[in-house]
Amino acid sequence: MSRRGRSTSGRLPLVLLLPALLGLAFLLVPLVGLLIKAPWSTLPDRLFSADVWQALRLSLVCATLATALCLLLGVPLAWLLARGGLPGRSLIRAFVTVPLVLPPVVGGVALLLVLGRRGLVGQHLDTWFGVSLPFTTAGVVVAEAFVAMPFLVISVEGALRAADPRYEEAAATLGAGRWLTFRRVTLPSIAPGVVAGTVLCWARALGEFGATITFAGNFPGRTTTMPLAVYLALETDPEVAVVLSLVLLLVSVVVLAALRERWIGGLR
Amino acid sequence: MTLYADVQVSRGSFELALDLTVEPGEVVALLGPNGAGKTTALRAIAGLLALDRGRIALDDTVWDEPPRTFRTPDRRPIGVVFQDYLLFNHLNCLENVAFGLRARGVEKQTARLEASRWLETVGLSEYARTRPRALSGGQAQRVALARALATDPELLLLDEPLAALDAGTTLHVRAELGQHLNRFEGRTLLVTHDPLDAMVLADRLVIIEHGQVVQEGRPTEVAHRPRTDYVAQLVGLNLYRGDASGTAVRLPEGGTITLAEPATGPVHVAFPPTAVSLYVEPPSGSPRNTWPAVVTGIEQHAHTVRVRLDASPSGPADLLADITPAAVADLHLTPGQPLHTTLKATEVHTYPV
Amino acid sequence: MFRRTAFAALATVAALAVAGCGGDTPAASSPSTSSSALSGTVNVFAAASLTGTFTQLGKDFEAVHPGVKVTFNFGGSSALAQQINSGAPADVFASAAPKNMDDVKDKGTPTNFVKNTLEIAVPKGNPGKITGIKDFADKNKKLAICAAQVPCGAAAAKVFAAVGITAQPDSLEQDVKAALTKVSLGEVDAALVYKTDVLSAKDKVEGIEFPESSKAVNEYPIATLTKAPNPDGAQAFVDYVLSDKGKMVLTAAGFDAP
Numbered sequence: 001m002s003r004r005g006r007s008t009s010g011r012l013p014l015v016l017l018l019p020a021l022l023g024l025a026f027l028l029v030p031l032v033g034l035l036i037k038a039p040w041s042t043l044p045d046r047l048f049s050a051d052v053w054q055a056l057r058l059s060l061v062c063a064t065l066a067t068a069l070c071l072l073l074g075v076p077l078a079w080l081l082a083r084g085g086l087p088g089r090s091l092i093r094a095f096v097t098v099p100l101v102l103p104p105v106v107g108g109v110a111l112l113l114v115l116g117r118r119g120l121v122g123q124h125l126d127t128w129f130g131v132s133l134p135f136t137t138a139g140v141v142v143a144e145a146f147v148a149m150p151f152l153v154i155s156v157e158g159a160l161r162a163a164d165p166r167y168e169e170a171a172a173t174l175g176a177g178r179w180l181t182f183r184r185v186t187l188p189s190i191a192p193g194v195v196a197g198t199v200l201c202w203a204r205a206l207g208e209f210g211a212t213i214t215f216a217g218n219f220p221g222r223t224t225t226m227p228l229a230v231y232l233a234l235e236t237d238p239e240v241a242v243v244l245s246l247v248l249l250l251v252s253v254v255v256l257a258a259l260r261e262r263w264i265g266g267l268r
Numbered sequence: 269m270t271l272y273a274d275v276q277v278s279r280g281s282f283e284l285a286l287d288l289t290v291e292p293g294e295v296v297a298l299l300g301p302n303g304a305g306k307t308t309a310l311r312a313i314a315g316l317l318a319l320d321r322g323r324i325a326l327d328d329t330v331w332d333e334p335p336r337t338f339r340t341p342d343r344r345p346i347g348v349v350f351q352d353y354l355l356f357n358h359l360n361c362l363e364n365v366a367f368g369l370r371a372r373g374v375e376k377q378t379a380r381l382e383a384s385r386w387l388e389t390v391g392l393s394e395y396a397r398t399r400p401r402a403l404s405g406g407q408a409q410r411v412a413l414a415r416a417l418a419t420d421p422e423l424l425l426l427d428e429p430l431a432a433l434d435a436g437t438t439l440h441v442r443a444e445l446g447q448h449l450n451r452f453e454g455r456t457l458l459v460t461h462d463p464l465d466a467m468v469l470a471d472r473l474v475i476i477e478h479g480q481v482v483q484e485g486r487p488t489e490v491a492h493r494p495r496t497d498y499v500a501q502l503v504g505l506n507l508y509r510g511d512a513s514g515t516a517v518r519l520p521e522g523g524t525i526t527l528a529e530p531a532t533g534p535v536h537v538a539f540p541p542t543a544v545s546l547y548v549e550p551p552s553g554s555p556r557n558t559w560p561a562v563v564t565g566i567e568q569h570a571h572t573v574r575v576r577l578d579a580s581p582s583g584p585a586d587l588l589a590d591i592t593p594a595a596v597a598d599l600h601l602t603p604g605q606p607l608h609t610t611l612k613a614t615e616v617h618t619y620p621v
Numbered sequence: 622m623f624r625r626t627a628f629a630a631l632a633t634v635a636a637l638a639v640a641g642c643g644g645d646t647p648a649a650s651s652p653s654t655s656s657s658a659l660s661g662t663v664n665v666f667a668a669a670s671l672t673g674t675f676t677q678l679g680k681d682f683e684a685v686h687p688g689v690k691v692t693f694n695f696g697g698s699s700a701l702a703q704q705i706n707s708g709a710p711a712d713v714f715a716s717a718a719p720k721n722m723d724d725v726k727d728k729g730t731p732t733n734f735v736k737n738t739l740e741i742a743v744p745k746g747n748p749g750k751i752t753g754i755k756d757f758a759d760k761n762k763k764l765a766i767c768a769a770q771v772p773c774g775a776a777a778a779k780v781f782a783a784v785g786i787t788a789q790p791d792s793l794e795q796d797v798k799a800a801l802t803k804v805s806l807g808e809v810d811a812a813l814v815y816k817t818d819v820l821s822a823k824d825k826v827e828g829i830e831f832p833e834s835s836k837a838v839n840e841y842p843i844a845t846l847t848k849a850p851n852p853d854g855a856q857a858f859v860d861y862v863l864s865d866k867g868k869m870v871l872t873a874a875g876f877d878a879p
Contacts, residue, residue, distance in 0.1 A: 109802065117763075118807035134808050135763070135791040169316050170354040172341035174368035175419060184367070188358040214799065217792025218768060224793075231795055235699045235770035 066144035082160035108214025139216035159193020297470030347416030355400035543615035544589035557611035559583030668717035712855035731842035749810020779837035817875035
């Protein structure tokens with residue numbers, strides 16, 4: 001049991017290493033369960049059905065659109081929270097996290113109450129513009145964005161609060177107005193936080209189920225995303241559900257790994 | 269066009285009240301200890317902080333006059349070099365220098381051309397594509413200076429421009445900064461706690477303490493006629509201009525100072541009063557600077573006694589020496605008394621003018 | 622006025638969502654001598670559509686048998702069947718469809734204790750002017766039915782086949798309560814749900830009966846489980862559900878006798 005040749009400074013303390021490995025196992029074991037239960041022999045047939053691709057494509061499109069919507073609204077919101085000097089900021093921040101705490105089904109009902117065709121805003125959308133969000137793909141995007149936005153806002157706000165505001169002052173002394181400063185100085189300096197938030201947001205949107213099915217309903221090709229397909233498959237054929245989950249998992253892991261490589265790697 | 273700044277800012281119990289003017293081509297140093305309000309004053313003049321009372325104006329153009337007028341920093345013709353430079357790390361050096369020009373609406377190609385000209389001026393052409401974090405402290409300071417000067421500001425503000433540098437590079441960077449400031453035709457306000465920076469770089473010193481101006485004047489004036497103990501401690505420095513040739517610097521009013529390292533041309537010569545020793549008898553041994561002198565004044569400070577001497581014609585006509593109270597008793601010092609002074613050549617600093 | 626309705630609806634749905642997580646009925650605290658020899662806890666896994674009735678039956682049962690505590694796990698029948706097969710400690714399983722009961726391996730003989738009939742649910746006042754089952758083929762109406770994978774969806778498919786129409790739903794809901802929510806919020810003009818569901822939301826929903834509903838009657842089987850931790854308690858609870866008192870509670874909620 002010679003310990004020669006091993007750097008003692010490089011050793012991880014056991015008190016950290018054990019829980020860390022336990023944590024990793026905790027996250028990975030259910031995945032292993034899925035892999036073991038997967039019906040490998042019939043997998044290709046089940047995989048190449050039109051329904052699966054339709055649901056997968058819809059999931060990817062909706063999650064991406066929802067993430068874009070979150071970026072468009074969430075980054076300015078994060079900026080307002082971090083730099084706006086608003087009164088009652090901590091209260092507003094608490095409200096931002098509401099979709100995190102709310103059971104997604106209830107979130108979906110809340111969306112119906114506001115944007116449904118009898119909803120506070122929805123009834124006007126319906127009578128004035130003939131627009132009705134429930135049961136449409138746009139409704140899926142709205143539901144996913146509602147649930148996923150806090151992930152983006154919290155990440156970006158954290159990055160903004162950690163960023164040194166004096167760089168913005170430096171930009172101002174060089175003649176840059178607030179908008180130019182935000183675009184050319186603030187945003188690039190918080191890019192890692194924005195990317196991390198976007199990734200979380202996209203992943204959450206991709207896996208969204210409760211708010212989506214409640215607000216947008218379930219109709220193949222229009223609102224049936226992968227999680228909805230998985231849930232319904234579970235009712236009759238758990239094996240199909242396992243296959244669908246694996247597909248969703250594989251696609252998200254590939255996309256996220258590629259993004260990390262491309263963005264976070266590039267920023268270092 | 270003159271910058272008039274009547275800066276009045278309240279921060280809790282702290283009151284900053286400062287009145288200063290800066291003429292074109294002039295370098296004014298705002299000198300004072302930490303917490304004196306120097307940086308607050310600079311931030312107010314830059315527009316990063318609004319005045320509570322008072323007025324800041326460049327001739328007739330008012331920048332800040334509460335409660336009516338306030339121009340944000342981007343609407344003031346200024347350039348700022350911050351203490352830790354605050355170069356944008358996501359941009360390379362060229363883009364950093366071009367930033368102000370682009371922000372002020374200069375077309376991209378023109379801005380890049382002008383920026384590369386400025387990088388050349390500060391001797392960093394080959395670093396155009398380098399990210400700031402790869403630069404040394406001295407290089408980063410020069411990029412920051414180029415960035416601030418690129419927009420051709422009416423007012424250049426420097427916040428402790430040498431404080432972030434290590435001692436070895438300070439000498440060189442200070443001399444270079446001095447040359448750039450000499451060439452700059454606008455107004456310069458330099459904030460520093462280092463008397464040497466102030467005396468070498470500035471045409472005029474404004475010394476503040478607890479938010480108030482305690483003394484103002486040309487560097488030699490302030491150094492030799494300090495009005496308060498604080499100023500005396502702060503700027504008690506023997507500073508001369510002379511012509512160097514080899515290890516000898518000839519002073520204009522006569523007298524020679526010997527250096528440890530050779531130099532050439534017009535130089536500043538500086539040494540602290542503690543480097544000067546006094547003797548009743550002519551000293552024997554190695555000191556190369558030995559001058560007969562006459563005591564012209566004695567000032568009592570907290571722990572030292574500052575003696576003013578006339579060492580002409582062989583040495584400086586106005587020389588300060590700091591000695592202990594015990595030594596004063598040993599020497600039986602009285603004004604008019606003849607003495608022998610020595611100065612260690614190794615304690616003498618020279619800077620190109 | 623609208624706002625109050627809105628919040629009431631929200632509260633209803635929240636309650637429904639929570640109910641799925643398992644109800645904890647307060648234990649009747651009567652340690653006194655009991656005529657029966659029953660004791661311990663009876664774990665009942667029951668279909669979500671039985672939430673109201675079975676909670677009531679559980680309380681009544683506890684009153685008759687002091688010292689016994691009934692706990693419920695309400696949920697989708699297929700999910701419950703899976704839980705039982707995975708070793709969940711269930712004493713009784715009451716399913717909303719015979720198929721899910723068939724899926725459960727170790728059980729006693731199932732008995733059909735009630736049946737549930739489909740009904741058209743429309744929002745109060747029938748804003749979509751729904752007249753009968755044939756309206757489900759109308760593309761211009763907003764319609765919800767259950768997904769084919771869940772019992773109410775399978776039943777709906779049978780009805781449409783019997784009527785001879787192709788349904789044009791806007792949404793295939795994951796369960797009958799979700800379909801009911803869409804009606805009570807006025808998001809759809811009509812949904813095909815169970816009679817019991819219409820009755821449970823009678824403040825906001827109106828029911829329209831149709832003769833073809835007899836083509837798709839949903840039988841509810843109940844059975845004790847052979848691996849029941851409390852077999853005596855399990856049998857006693859099943860007997861109670863099948864008793865006249867049990868039937869009274871169930872029919873009052875809209876269920877039909879088998």
